[in-house]
Amino acid sequence: MSAADKQPSGGLISLNGALGADEGAACGIDGCAPASAGETAPQANVILPGSTIGILGGGQLGRMMANAGSAMGYRFVALDPTPDAPCGQVAEQIVAAYDDREAARELAKRSDVITYEFENVDAGVAAMLMQESYVPQGSELLYTTQHRLREKRAIEAAGVKVAPYSEIRSVDELREAVGRFGLPCVLKTATGGYDGKGQWVIRGEEEIPEAYETLSRAKTELVLEQFIRFEKELSVIAARSPQGEVKTFPAAENVHVDNILHLSIVPARASEAVLREAERLAAAIAEGLGAVGLIAVELFLTADGELFVNELAPRPHNSGHYTMEACRTSQFEQHVRAICGLPLGDTTLLTPVVMVNVLGEHIEPLLKHVAVADSAAARHGVAPKVHLYGKHEAKHKRKMGHINVLAENVDAALAWISETNIWRV
Numbered sequence: 195m196s197a198a199d200k201q202p203s204g205g206l207i208s209l210n211g212a213l214g215a216d217e218g219a220a221c222g223i224d225g226c227a228p229a230s231a232g233e234t235a236p237q238a239n240v241i242l243p244g245s246t247i248g249i250l251g252g253g254q255l256g257r258m259m260a261n262a263g264s265a266m267g268y269r270f271v272a273l274d275p276t277p278d279a280p281c282g283q284v285a286e287q288i289v290a291a292y293d294d295r296e297a298a299r300e301l302a303k304r305s306d307v308i309t310y311e312f313e314n315v316d317a318g319v320a321a322m323l324m325q326e327s328y329v330p331q332g333s334e335l336l337y338t339t340q341h342r343l344r345e346k347r348a349i350e351a352a353g354v355k356v357a358p359y360s361e362i363r364s365v366d367e368l369r370e371a372v373g374r375f376g377l378p379c380v381l382k383t384a385t386g387g388y389d390g391k392g393q394w395v396i397r398g399e400e401e402i403p404e405a406y407e408t409l410s411r412a413k414t415e416l417v418l419e420q421f422i423r424f425e426k427e428l429s430v431i432a433a434r435s436p437q438g439e440v441k442t443f444p445a446a447e448n449v450h451v452d453n454i455l456h457l458s459i460v461p462a463r464a465s466e467a468v469l470r471e472a473e474r475l476a477a478a479i480a481e482g483l484g485a486v487g488l489i490a491v492e493l494f495l496t497a498d499g500e501l502f503v504n505e506l507a508p509r510p511h512n513s514g515h516y517t518m519e520a521c522r523t524s525q526f527e528q529h530v531r532a533i534c535g536l537p538l539g540d541t542t543l544l545t546p547v548v549m550v551n552v553l554g555e556h557i558e559p560l561l562k563h564v565a566v567a568d569s570a571a572a573r574h575g576v577a578p579k580v581h582l583y584g585k586h587e588a589k590h591k592r593k594m595g596h597i598n599v600l601a602e603n604v605d606a607a608l609a610w611i612s613e614t615n616i617w618r619v
């Protein structure tokens with residue numbers, strides 16, 4: 195059975211004209227009736243609350259998606275190999291490996307629509323789910339964003355700039371490209387990298403052989419990028435619905451420590467013109483790549499106001515967690531709306547906010563902090579909103595949660611973060 199003919203099992207309403215008049219009327223909501231002949235029929239399916247959303251992956255992104263969607267009346271089932279995974283604590287869970295076809299088939303059976311919370315979805319599983327269920331995000335965007343070279347070409351095709359790059363197939367090609375770009379530059383594996391893993395910043399020519407040999411072990415293509423001396427890193431999360439509606443969230447200014455996101459500051463401290471442009475680029479990418487659901491766009495901003503896209507993620511993003519309390523619609527609600535074919539929510543920022551990540555080493559001081567009256571918060575007039583993901587082991591550098599510090603201005607939020615001493619490095 196193809197995705198297009200999958201029959202509704204919950205609140206799924208086909209808007210492609212396939213339903214009879216009675217079935218269309220049964221939905222009882224204006225605008226849900228099938229299009230009559232002669233009208234341009236919308237292609238997309240609308241999945242109404244009451245339906246079940248299946249998530250490939252059961253980590254924190256799935257958990258926050260399920261929390262947002264449950265509030266709207268959706269049900270969730272996640273597939274994740276770890277028993278009692280973060281999402282499994284707030285939704286049903288199928289405990290199985292991600293590439294377990296039988297488990298994926300079970301997920302398809304129990305879901306009206308399927309999404310994913312990480313981009314390294316097994317291609318075979320993705321194809322099978324597309325066959326047996328409704329996957330509005332498709333597999334093309336996954337295929338593109340799983341590979342840095344494909345991703346860069348797609349961004350360029352959407353008319354957006356990336357840092358100058360070159361595909362590297364041998365140590366000689368690396369030497370030649372380093373000569374062209376100048377030092378330093380960044381060698382990256384095309385697939386599988388995250389939190390700075392799978393990268394080597396080449397600072398001297400003598401590092402070339404070792405950098406090449408080390409990253410070659412990953413058995414994937416390599417890409418060399420010019421080092422961008424950015425002033426700031428920004429990110430913009432865009433959402434696109436199957437009907438083609440696009441909305442962006444306000445740009446975040448991101449601060450990394452040891453290649454892991456530490457802070458997202460919103461509003462980002464850059465000119466209005468730069469922020470509008472960053473948001474425009476993200477919308478152009480969402481449109482150009484035909485994304486459905488969320489797409490996170492990471493950018494470098496240089497001192498002279500130039501923007502380069504660094505990389506994409508076709509899912510909710512850590513730098514969008516600030517939206518949970520600070521925007522009229524959170525990124526998680528927006529993702530649910532987009533994949534379910536609902537109109538997208540208003541992304542207006544309600545308050546300045548700084549999101550600070552809670553890693554394994556921050557858990558103990560944080561738990562001490564939350565148990566007592568927060569005089570620093572009162573003094574700075576901030577409201578820190580604690581989010582923890584229910585992970586069992588607080589390993590060093592592991593993302594355990596985050597805090598959205600709502601404030602009158604971002605300086606007050608930053609002052610609170612520094613006074614708590616939780617994040618002293």
Ligand SMILES: Nc1ncnc2c1ncn2[C@@H]1O[C@H](COP(=O)(O)OP(=O)(O)O)[C@@H](O)[C@H]1O
Pocket residue numbers: 357380387388389390391419420421422423424427450453492504505
């Ligand atoms: N071409 C570059 N120029 C300067 N800094 C870079 C470049 N590429 C990556 N970085 C730095 O390394 C970080 C991680 O790189 P990124 O490509 O985003 O990989 P990851 O998948 O680990 O997030 C970036 O956020 C940025 O701080």
Ligand SMILES: [Mg+2]
Pocket residue numbers: 492505
């Ligand atoms: Mg990144």
